[in-house]
Amino acid sequence: DTEVTQTPKHLVMGMTNKKSLKCEQHMGHRAMYWYKQKAKKPPELMFVYSYEKLSINESVPSRFSPECPNSSLLNLHLHALQPEDSALYLCASSQSSPRTSGYQETQYFGPGTRLLVL
Amino acid sequence: GIQVEQSPPDLILQEGANSTLRCNFSDSVNNLQWFHQNPWGQLINLFYIPSGTKQNGRLSATTVATERYSLLYISSSQTTDSGVYFCAGMSYGQNFVFGPGTRLSVLP
Numbered sequence: 001d002t003e004v005t006q007t008p009k010h011l012v013m014g015m016t017n018k019k020s021l022k023c024e025q026h027m028g029h030r031a032m033y034w035y036k037q038k039a040k041k042p043p044e045l046m047f048v049y050s051y052e053k054l055s056i057n058e059s060v061p062s063r064f065s066p067e068c069p070n071s072s073l074l075n076l077h078l079h080a081l082q083p084e085d086s087a088l089y090l091c092a093s094s095q096s097s098p099r100t101s102g103y104q105e106t107q108y109f110g111p112g113t114r115l116l117v118l
Numbered sequence: 119g120i121q122v123e124q125s126p127p128d129l130i131l132q133e134g135a136n137s138t139l140r141c142n143f144s145d146s147v148n149n150l151q152w153f154h155q156n157p158w159g160q161l162i163n164l165f166y167i168p169s170g171t172k173q174n175g176r177l178s179a180t181t182v183a184t185e186r187y188s189l190l191y192i193s194s195s196q197t198t199d200s201g202v203y204f205c206a207g208m209s210y211g212q213n214f215v216f217g218p219g220t221r222l223s224v225l226p
Binding site: 033037041042043044045048056058088090098103104105106107108109111112114 | 148149151153158159160161163166168204206208209210211212213214216217218219
């Protein structure tokens with residue numbers, strides 16, 4: 001099973017709302033990633049978790065707050081977002097951390113959450 | 119970091135035609151993947167191919183690591199092949215970087 005699941009599929013929120021995106025994988029992978037993809041652009045890395053610890057934060061604004069409660073689950077908490085944060089948010093996982101052997105491994109992506117901020 | 123170029127940016131084909139998509143890297147990579155993003159946004163893994171040649175049905179890919187490029191071949195294209203094709207790569211100590219993509223439209 002090479003499946004990464006994400007919920008919700010779609011999310012509409014106001015700039016004062018707090019919401020969370022959820023990502024789950026049951027492949028035993030120990031590295032999980034959040035990417036942001038704007039329309040007609042490639043995905044861009046936001047965060048990397050390795051063994052449930054945040055290992056990479058690509059200078060993402062603090063209104064995005066990641067959390068990795070266990071090895072299968074990755075959350076992205078959203079607060080006080082701006083309309084320009086509207087995008088497709090993709091979660092991915094790989095067997096190992098990219099800082100060790102994970103840079104030579106396949107990344108598997110979830111279907112994404114399409115976020116609209118009004 | 120690594121820079122990734124893809125060509126062509128857009129491609130329109132008649133069903134049944136063959137095509138070649140190219141990906142160039144500014145530096146050597148240890149991880150190279152090809153993805154197909156369908157109209158719903160799902161990124162589907164096509165190949166993990168840091169070097170060599172692989173085939174899967176009508177699709178095949180070749181990476182020449184020493185010359186820092188990879189090719190994706192689509193034969194006998196079908197309308198379901200439409201979407202955006204991304205290559206992405208990574209080396210030790212760097213992040214996974216995507217190319218800008220090739221947008222493919224296959225017409226019936």
